[in-house]
Amino acid sequence: MRVSIWIAAAMVLAAVSLEAQAKALTANQQSVCHWGSDIAAGAQASKLSGVSLYGARKKLQVRKFPRPWMRMTALGITEQTYNSASRLKPAAVKQTYxxxxxxxxxxxR
Known part of the structure; x- marks a missing residue:
């Protein structure tokens, strides 16, 4: 019981520390990290639901992106996610990313 309390406390401290670090980033950097984590979570959800890498890539090819670099980056994130043996839930992948x-x-910096 005491070990789980310490683990929970350590996780809370890590989250607070990460939040403080994230605030040190520019708004654009934070936005890019959030966007990439959303792409990774979506790719993991597709992978776990049985969608092929080909199918996931096709979905990204027809999607509209506001910046030219986003399509290729999203394809790269998706491919890396599919190549991973990870079976984590999409929310965990999003947080980790x-x-x-x-x-x-x-x-x-």
Whole structure:
């Protein structure tokens, strides 16, 4: 019981720390991380529901993106997600992608 309390406390502290780090990013950087995490979660949901990589790529090809770089990036994120052996739920993939994106952006500084 005590171990689970410590684990929960550590997770809360990690979330608060990540939130503070995310605020150090520009609004554009935060937006890109959120967008990428949404793409990764959608790809994971498609993968878990049995949609082929070909089918997921076709959906992205017809989707309208506001920026020219977004289509190729979305295709890359989708392919990486499909190549992963992960069976995590889409929400967990979304959270993990966002956390790693924030860390990456902060490390670039």
């Amino acid at each position: 966002y956390e790693q994106c924030v860390r990456h952006e902060l490390a670039r």
